[in-house]
Amino acid sequence: MExxxxxxxxxxxxxxxxxxxxxxxxxxxxLRRHPGLFERLGEHxxxxxxxxxxxxxxxxxxxxxxAAVSVMRKPADPAADAVVESPLFLLLALLEGRxxxxxxxxxxxxxxxxxxxxxxxxxxxxxxCEIDLPRDLCAFAGPLAPLVSRTADALRRRVLAGEHAAWx
Amino acid sequence: xxxxxxxxxxxxxxxxxxxxxxxxxxxxxDETNARNFPGLNFSREELGEAIAxxxxxxxxxxxxxxxxxxxxxxxxxxQAAADAVHLGxxxxxxxxxxxxAHVAETYPEQRLHVSVQASASNPDAVNxxxxxxxxxxxxxxxxxxxxxxxxxxxxxxxxxxxFVFGGLCVMxxxxxxxxxxxxxxxxxxxxxxxxxxxxxxxxxxxDLVSELGAYTINRFPRGEAAGYPTLCKGRFDIAxxxxxxxxxxxxxxxxxxxxxxxxxxxxxxxxxxxxRGKAYVAEVVSALRKALDARPEERRALLARLRLLSEGxxxxxxxxxxxxx
Numbered sequence: 001m002e003x004x005x006x007x008x009x010x011x012x013x014x015x016x017x018x019x020x021x022x023x024x025x026x027x028x029x030x031l032r033r034h035p036g037l038f039e040r041l042g043e044h045x046x047x048x049x050x051x052x053x054x055x056x057x058x059x060x061x062x063x064x065x066x067a068a069v070s071v072m073r074k075p076a077d078p079a080a081d082a083v084v085e086s087p088l089f090l091l092l093a094l095l096e097g098r099x100x101x102x103x104x105x106x107x108x109x110x111x112x113x114x115x116x117x118x119x120x121x122x123x124x125x126x127x128x129c130e131i132d133l134p135r136d137l138c139a140f141a142g143p144l145a146p147l148v149s150r151t152a153d154a155l156r157r158r159v160l161a162g163e164h165a166a167w168x
Numbered sequence: 169x170x171x172x173x174x175x176x177x178x179x180x181x182x183x184x185x186x187x188x189x190x191x192x193x194x195x196x197x198d199e200t201n202a203r204n205f206p207g208l209n210f211s212r213e214e215l216g217e218a219i220a221x222x223x224x225x226x227x228x229x230x231x232x233x234x235x236x237x238x239x240x241x242x243x244x245x246x247q248a249a250a251d252a253v254h255l256g257x258x259x260x261x262x263x264x265x266x267x268x269a270h271v272a273e274t275y276p277e278q279r280l281h282v283s284v285q286a287s288a289s290n291p292d293a294v295n296x297x298x299x300x301x302x303x304x305x306x307x308x309x310x311x312x313x314x315x316x317x318x319x320x321x322x323x324x325x326x327x328x329x330x331f332v333f334g335g336l337c338v339m340x341x342x343x344x345x346x347x348x349x350x351x352x353x354x355x356x357x358x359x360x361x362x363x364x365x366x367x368x369x370x371x372x373x374x375d376l377v378s379e380l381g382a383y384t385i386n387r388f389p390r391g392e393a394a395g396y397p398t399l400c401k402g403r404f405d406i407a408x409x410x411x412x413x414x415x416x417x418x419x420x421x422x423x424x425x426x427x428x429x430x431x432x433x434x435x436x437x438x439x440x441x442x443x444r445g446k447a448y449v450a451e452v453v454s455a456l457r458k459a460l461d462a463r464p465e466e467r468r469a470l471l472a473r474l475r476l477l478s479e480g481x482x483x484x485x486x487x488x489x490x491x492x493x
Contacts, residue, residue, distance in 0.1 A: 124207030
């Protein structure tokens with residue numbers, strides 16, 4: 001399922017520093033919950049990974065060595081060792097290990113350009129981490145955390161319905 | 169028949185156990201196993217925890233040390249065998265005769281399985297390994313028909329395990345040099361077939377082009393399902409024709425032949441895919457477990473969904489139902 005266009009379009013008008021700040025906070029929170037996330041990367045920890053959601057006007061660059069993430073607006077083409085392209089919800093499902101990356105690649109829903117070894121390392125590292133975004137990110141919501149977590153979980157079920165995702 | 173399931177990470181291992189595996193096979197994070205992919209496999213500590221977890225659930229753990237030892241560096245494989253035995257592996261899956269001899273002599277009580285990488289596919293070869301090293305099971309290559317397996321089963325003195333689902337290697341495994349030819353690295357010596365370090369994908373117009381080392385392997389037009397960048401499944405120009413010289417990008421699925429395999433004397437059904445994610449492991453193991461427990465007429469429906477997870481989004485029974493010469 002693609003990110004709804006009526007929701008994606010306004011992102012083109014939101015100031016990048018605002019999006020960047022929000023994404024950095026979520027990234028930091030994720031790393032706090034999964035401190036060993038990048039340990040399996042080995043030599044590929046120093047690589048730069050760009051993620052280009054095909055249904056968003058944004059590009060995300062992750063640098064594991066610096067535990068850093070940054071956001072740019074398309075058509076930015078930031079320097080990166082590897083670029084991963086897919087609809088946003090599938091990228092998030094891969095982050096959680098809920099979809100099989102090879103299957104998405106076979107179906108052409110996922111494209112990888114550049115350092116394939118680095119991407120494989122990252123895929124395997126993520127797969128071992130048991131990230132659960134509704135659970136891991138609800139710290140942002142304060143007293144509303146249970147509600148936000150339930151809503152995010154319901155949304156995830158809906159957007160991935162029909163995809164090859166394991167509800168583990 | 170036992171269902172033998174793959175695990176490349178501790179998370180996939182737990183999924184396999186929960187989804188209905190009878191045994192899970194895995195390996196160390198080094199060149200001692202034939203799936204030595206970046207970020208994959210188990211540290212000693214992780215393997216120990218996995219074996220203990222499986223044992224609490226009544227599930228066995230097989231440790232694959234199924235590459236060939238490099239002369240002068242045998243200690244890496246000997247140490248891996250020692251550690252796997254110490255951690256409580258239920259069986260070691262071995263390909264190298266020297267390593268089999270070492271394990272048989274040093275750990276005579278340790279159960280030993282012959283890896284598909286050993287390429288043992290006739291009675292003389294299998295019985296030699298049974299007599300010389302006490303092998304209890306042989307994993308057969310994916311080049312035999314079910315009739316071949318039945319004939320073999322009557323003449324050998326150990327259990328038989330066959331691949332029933334997943335990646336389809338059409339070569340004499342353990343002896344294939346295609347990856348080595350293109351990249352200098354092979355599953356036999358380095359644990360990698362078409363290593364990711366030598367793989368590149370690029371867009372050429374609307375086509376997806378896959379390259380391995382200096383070779384273009386395939387060109388997938390928009391909308392066509394893609395496959396792995398292995399030479400054996402490459403699309404080549406041969407004389408005036410263009411096509412797949414060895415095998416299409418397609419996966420193995422012979423789950424509709426379960427009863428025939430059982431009658432042929434097969435003891436264990438193996439799922440390929442230690443390099444696949446935990447979502448794949450969970451879904452495939454779960455579906456195959458249900459299929460194993462289901463009536464024959466129910467199996468096709470249970471397995472239909474798995475085709476979309478397969479290479480090229482297609483499956484074949486391969487040589488098991490060989491209809492060509």
